[in-house]
Amino acid sequence: MARLTPENEVLARTIIGRYPVPKSALIPLLHLAQEQDGWVTDEAMAHIAELVGVSAAEVLGTCSFYEMFKREPVGRYLVNICTNISCVLMGSDDLLSHAEQRLGVTVGETTPDGTFTLEGVECIAACTEAPCLQVNYRYRYKVTPESFDELVDDLAAGAFADEIPPHGTLARVRQVIAADRVAGAVEPTDGRQPEWMGDPDGGAS
Amino acid sequence: MTVSDVAPIITSRFANPDAHTLSGYRATGGYQALAKALSMSPEAVANEVKEASLLGRGGAGFPAGVKWGFCPPGVWPRYLVVNGDESEPGTYKDRMLMERDPHQLIEGVLLACYAVGCGQAFLYVRGEMALAQERIAAALNEAYAAGLVGRNIMGSDFSVDVILHWGAGAYIVGEETALIESLEGERGMPRLKPPFFPAAKGLYMQPTIVNNVETLSNVPWIVNNGAAAYNELGAEASRGTRMFAVSGHVKNPGVFEVEFGTTTFRDIIFDPRYAGGILGDRAVKAFIPGGASAPWFFEEHLDLPLEKGTVDRAGSMLGSGAIVVMDETTDVVRACLSLVRFFAHESCGKCTPCREGTTWLERILTRIISGQGRPTDLDLLLDVSDNISPGIAWPPKQTTICPLGPSAVSPISSALTRFRGEFEALIDDAVAARTAVTPVEITVGSHG
Structure with a gap:
C-alpha cells in the first residue's frame, strides 16, 4: 500500500479535473494519500506527481510545509x-x-x-x-x-469507533458534482466575460 | 450597561438542529436572496453590498463591497476564494458558521460570484476542521442537486462551480496571498504587495476576491433586507452585527453575535447575557481585543465600543473578533511567551527578520522564564522587535512581506510597556541566584 489504489486514482483524477490548474489539487491529493495509508509515503508522492504533472520533489516541497502531513507512521x-x-x-x-x-x-x-x-x-x-x-x-x-x-x-478500548475515524480520514462526506450540474473549471487563459455579466461591450464591471 | 437587543443576523439559525441541511435552511428563508439577486443586475447587487458598510471580518476590516470593486474592468476570468482557514489564536466563529449554517455561507459565495462576475469559487476550509469540511461537502452536494450551484443556477444564465478545498495545517495560509499560493498547490508563503494584490493579480495571476467566511455569511441578509436596514445597526463604519469569541478568565466564555460598533468591551466581558464577568470576580489584568496579533488593552479600555475606528485609534484592533481576558493572577511573561512561541512556530521562513526574529524572541523569553535571564534581555527583546517592526508603533511598520512578524511584537511591546517590573523581577532573581553561589572550596592534593 503505497501508490494510490486504482479506486483512489479515479477519485484523484476527478479532484484534479475540478481545478483550472492541476497542481492546485496537490493538498487534497496528499490528504487522500494520508487517508489511504495513515501517512504520506514517498511512493504516494511519486504517484501524485505523475497524476498532477509535476516532479516528486515539488510534491515533497508542498507536503513538507504543512504540519498535518505525516511522512512517517503515527499512532492510530x-x-x-x-x-x-x-x-x-x-x-x-x-x-x-x-x-x-x-x-x-x-x-x-x-x-x-x-x-x-x-x-x-x-x-x-x-x-x-x-x-x-x-x-x-x-x-x-x-x-x-x-x-x-x-x-x-x-x-x-476501541470506543468512539463511529465518531473518530482512523488517522488520515478527515471529512467522511466527499463533494460530488454530477456531470449534468457541473459548470466547469475556468482556466486562467479563458478571457471570456461570464454570460450573466451582460453585454461584453456594454461596460458592465 | 447599554446592551442592545438586536436580532441576530448570521447566527439566527444556530439553535435549529437542522440548520445545516438544505430543507432546514430553506424553511428559514434560505436561498431567497439568491433568487432576488438573479432578478437584479450584478451591478445592483454589488452596489447594495458596497452601500452596506460590510467590514471584512477576517482581521484587516476592509469594506467587502469596496474590495469587490477593485477588480480591473474587462479582465477575465475572476475568481472568488473563501478564507475559511480560521486560526488566529482566540478566534472561534468561522468554524461555527461553517458547521452550523453552511448554506448561508454558500449563498453568500454565490451572491459574491454573481455580483463580481467570478467564474469559479474555491472554499478553502482549514485542514483541522473535519466537521466543517463534512458539513460543507454535504451542503454543496445538496445545493448542486437542487440546481442552486453549478450550471444554470435556478434556471438562469448564472453558472459557477463552488469547489471545496481544504488546508493541511499552517496559520500563515490565513494571509490572503499565502492562501492563494496554497490553493495553487505551493508552500503557503505570502506574496509581495504590490504587485500581487489579489484583486489585480491573485489566483493564477487573475483578479481574485478573497473574503472571510463571516463576511460572506452576512451577504444573504444584506441582499434580502437591503443596505439601509443593515446600516441602521452599528456606529460609524462598523455596521450590522459581529461575532466575538470571549475566552480566557471569564465565567461564561462564549461566542456572541452583538451589534457592531455600539456594544462595549465591558458589556461583552461582564454582562450576564455574554461572558458574565471575571472568574472568581477577580480584577482584569489585561485583555486582547482582536486575536493574538493585537496589542493588549487594559482596564481603562473597557468602556470603548467594539467599533473599528475607535479601537484602531486607541492603539489596537478588533482583528478577528477574538477577545481573550487575563485576570489579575495571570503570569504575563508566560502569556507573552505563549503568544510569541506561536508566531515563531508559524513563521513561514520567507523573510529573515520574522524567521530569525520571532525565534530569538521566543528563546529570550524562554531563558527569562527558566531563570537564565540576563539584565540586557529586555532591551534585546525590544531591539529584535524593532528589527521586525521598526519603531514598534501601531499600526505597525514591517520589514517583512506580511504582518506575521510584527504580530509577534504586539505581545512583547504590550507586556513590556505595562508590566516591565514582572520581567525585571524574574531577571533579578536569576542574577541573584547566579551571584549567590558560594564557591566550593576544594582542597587540592587531598586524597583523604
Whole structure:
C-alpha cells in the first residue's frame, strides 16, 4: 500500500479535473494519500506527481510545509492538545504534562504499542471551550486530567469507533458534482466575460 | 450597561438542529436572496453590498463591497476564494458558521460570484476542521442537486462551480496571498504587495476576491433586507452585527453575535447575557481585543465600543473578533511567551527578520522564564522587535512581506510597556541566584 489504489486514482483524477490548474489539487491529493495509508509515503508522492504533472520533489516541497502531513507512521490516534493563549490561561500546560505522563511519551512521540501519538497543536478554534484537544481532528472540550485519562482508556478500548475515524480520514462526506450540474473549471487563459455579466461591450464591471 | 437587543443576523439559525441541511435552511428563508439577486443586475447587487458598510471580518476590516470593486474592468476570468482557514489564536466563529449554517455561507459565495462576475469559487476550509469540511461537502452536494450551484443556477444564465478545498495545517495560509499560493498547490508563503494584490493579480495571476467566511455569511441578509436596514445597526463604519469569541478568565466564555460598533468591551466581558464577568470576580489584568496579533488593552479600555475606528485609534484592533481576558493572577511573561512561541512556530521562513526574529524572541523569553535571564534581555527583546517592526508603533511598520512578524511584537511591546517590573523581577532573581553561589572550596592534593 503505497501508490494510490486504482479506486483512489479515479477519485484523484476527478479532484484534479475540478481545478483550472492541476497542481492546485496537490493538498487534497496528499490528504487522500494520508487517508489511504495513515501517512504520506514517498511512493504516494511519486504517484501524485505523475497524476498532477509535476516532479516528486515539488510534491515533497508542498507536503513538507504543512504540519498535518505525516511522512512517517503515527499512532492510530493522533492526540493534539492546544497550546495557545486561551487554553494556556485555562491550564493546557498542565494538561500537556499530564498527557505526557499518562501516555509515557513526550510531545511528538508515539506510544510503543502504536496506539497514540501526542502532539501540541496551535489554536484549533475552540477557545471558549478551553482547554481543548482533538483526536484525529475530532474535538474534546474543557478537558481535565481526569477526563483525559477516561478518554485514553476509552480509546484504547476501541470506543468512539463511529465518531473518530482512523488517522488520515478527515471529512467522511466527499463533494460530488454530477456531470449534468457541473459548470466547469475556468482556466486562467479563458478571457471570456461570464454570460450573466451582460453585454461584453456594454461596460458592465 | 447599554446592551442592545438586536436580532441576530448570521447566527439566527444556530439553535435549529437542522440548520445545516438544505430543507432546514430553506424553511428559514434560505436561498431567497439568491433568487432576488438573479432578478437584479450584478451591478445592483454589488452596489447594495458596497452601500452596506460590510467590514471584512477576517482581521484587516476592509469594506467587502469596496474590495469587490477593485477588480480591473474587462479582465477575465475572476475568481472568488473563501478564507475559511480560521486560526488566529482566540478566534472561534468561522468554524461555527461553517458547521452550523453552511448554506448561508454558500449563498453568500454565490451572491459574491454573481455580483463580481467570478467564474469559479474555491472554499478553502482549514485542514483541522473535519466537521466543517463534512458539513460543507454535504451542503454543496445538496445545493448542486437542487440546481442552486453549478450550471444554470435556478434556471438562469448564472453558472459557477463552488469547489471545496481544504488546508493541511499552517496559520500563515490565513494571509490572503499565502492562501492563494496554497490553493495553487505551493508552500503557503505570502506574496509581495504590490504587485500581487489579489484583486489585480491573485489566483493564477487573475483578479481574485478573497473574503472571510463571516463576511460572506452576512451577504444573504444584506441582499434580502437591503443596505439601509443593515446600516441602521452599528456606529460609524462598523455596521450590522459581529461575532466575538470571549475566552480566557471569564465565567461564561462564549461566542456572541452583538451589534457592531455600539456594544462595549465591558458589556461583552461582564454582562450576564455574554461572558458574565471575571472568574472568581477577580480584577482584569489585561485583555486582547482582536486575536493574538493585537496589542493588549487594559482596564481603562473597557468602556470603548467594539467599533473599528475607535479601537484602531486607541492603539489596537478588533482583528478577528477574538477577545481573550487575563485576570489579575495571570503570569504575563508566560502569556507573552505563549503568544510569541506561536508566531515563531508559524513563521513561514520567507523573510529573515520574522524567521530569525520571532525565534530569538521566543528563546529570550524562554531563558527569562527558566531563570537564565540576563539584565540586557529586555532591551534585546525590544531591539529584535524593532528589527521586525521598526519603531514598534501601531499600526505597525514591517520589514517583512506580511504582518506575521510584527504580530509577534504586539505581545512583547504590550507586556513590556505595562508590566516591565514582572520581567525585571524574574531577571533579578536569576542574577541573584547566579551571584549567590558560594564557591566550593576544594582542597587540592587531598586524597583523604
